[in-house]
Structures are given as structure tokens and as C-alpha cells.
Amino acid sequence: MLDWLVQNTWILWLVLMLGLAGVETLTLDLFFLMLATGALAGLIGALAGASFFIQVVIFCVVSLLMVLLVRPVALKHLKRGSAEQLSNIDRLIGEHALALEPVTGLSGTVKIGGDTWTARTVDGSSVPAGTRVTVSRIDGATAVVVGAQPTENGPLTSS
Template sequence: MGEDGLFGWLAAHAWAFWGVIALGLAAAELLTLDLTLLMLAAGAAAGGATALVFPGVWWLQVVVAIAVAILTLAVLRPTLLAKVRNAPGYRSSLESIVGSSGVATAQITGSVGEVKVQGQVWEARSFDPSITVAPGQDIEVYGLEGITLIVYPVEHLTRELGAD
């Protein structure tokens, strides 16, 4: 290829350049699943479509790509996220921790404590303020309050269920 070889090919096939960017962003979206990279991919695809219609006008391709990316981020992404979050059965990753088992890593009272659940250490408090959970005791996550886990000692729960 001569001096103009690569640049000449890119100028004539800018749609392919935009397409590779769009595919790369869409593939990377599979790792994040927050729809941001997908919206940027839509912008790159729009830049590619513009390159097909106006092959030598780089500035227009860039402006269209940026405008579509901003528009989709501002309008489409919030709408799609709201639909996903309001879908029946949706649970965020934080909400999915409810019902999990863990171990107290520090004493847990009605106001303060620490547990290890699913390999992560969390702030915690006891569901029942009159119950203190000792370090090393098994717990179950009853609920969430912000990012503090509301827990109950498994031994106490088993005893209550056995008494019925």
C-alpha cells in the first residue's frame, strides 16, 4: 500500500471503521449490562450510516455519532432501564442478597455489626434489637436498610421454628 493506501481505504470505507467501533462497544456492553456502551454503539452505527451516505465528510459523521450517542444516553437509556427495573421478578444484585446465609465477623447488635455474606463483608444490624449475635455465629439476611444488612441468627430462628 502506498502513502494513501491505508488512509485512502479508510476514507472510502469509513462505514467499516464505524462498524468495528459499534460492534466493539456492543460486545463490551455484555460485560457491563448498564446500557451505556450500547448507546455509544448506536452513535457509532449512526456515524457509519452517515459514512455510507456522505463518504468523505468526516466532520458530519463525527457530529452525527456524538449527537445520536448523547440523545440515546439522555432519552432511550433511562426509559429502557426503568422498563427493566419495573419488570416482574426483577431484583437488583443488592436485593438478591436477601435470604442469603453468612457469618458474623464482629458482634452484631440492633444498631451495629459486621457480617460476611457471599464472600463480601457488609455492615449489619440485628433484626431484633434485643438479640446480640456473636462473632462466628451463622446468620441469615432478612432485609436491607440502605446498604446495611438486617440479619437474624440462624440458631435463634431454628429454635423459634422448632418451638411451634
């Protein structure tokens, strides 16, 4: 059995490549994909007739180059995009909200879009109910708001 594996190292590289690609589907971090590419290079080396030592060197060099050169560029391209591509909490940053009850540095409630969020102010100031504010950041399940903007018709209602 061992002699058969030594003669058919391409099977080891194929299993390693598929295993690393499978782990990548769970992590989605592009790290294991780079290692899977190195395993593919080792597989190609095995099919070309290289010795096992050379196959391991090919795997290491290709994996290292992929992690150091390709992964940062790929991550940069994945993370950039327009506001339409932002997801969940990232979309709320900069949105206007309506204070449903007074918002202080410790507590309060605001309505962002159609959802009600617990809120607090950035600087600890107090914002009366019915005032429009802007979401500065999301801290856990709490919207951190800033910049009270009074309305022309007085305080707004929450309906």
C-alpha cells in the same frame, strides 16, 4: 492505505460499532450500547455519502440523544419488575427469619429460608433464640433484622 480508509470510512464505523457493542456485553450498563447506536448512525451517514466531518457530527448527536433520552427510560424498564424478578439479596428484604441464637446489635445467627446468616438487630436490642424476626436489609453478609414476633407455642427450635 490511508487513502483507502478515507474512501471507506464505513469500515471504521463498523469496527467502532462492533467494539462498543462488545464492551457493552462486559459492562451491561447500556452506556456503550448507546454509543454503538451512534456509531451505527455514523455508518449509515458514511454509506449515504456524507463527509467525514458530518459523520462525526451524526455520531455525536445520536450518541448524546441516546444517552440522555433513551438510556434512562431503558434502565427504568430494566430495573422495575415483580418480586419474582428480584435477585439474590433483594429477595430477602422483608422475609421472615428464625433466630437460631440470641441476636443483638452486634452479633447473632438467623435462618432465612434454608440458609443460616449472621445477623444483628437494627436498634441494638436483643432478640432471644427461637424468635421470628423480619429482615430489614442485608449489610454485606449480615442480615439486619427487626421486630421480634413471639410465637404462640413459645420459642421455636431451629430444627
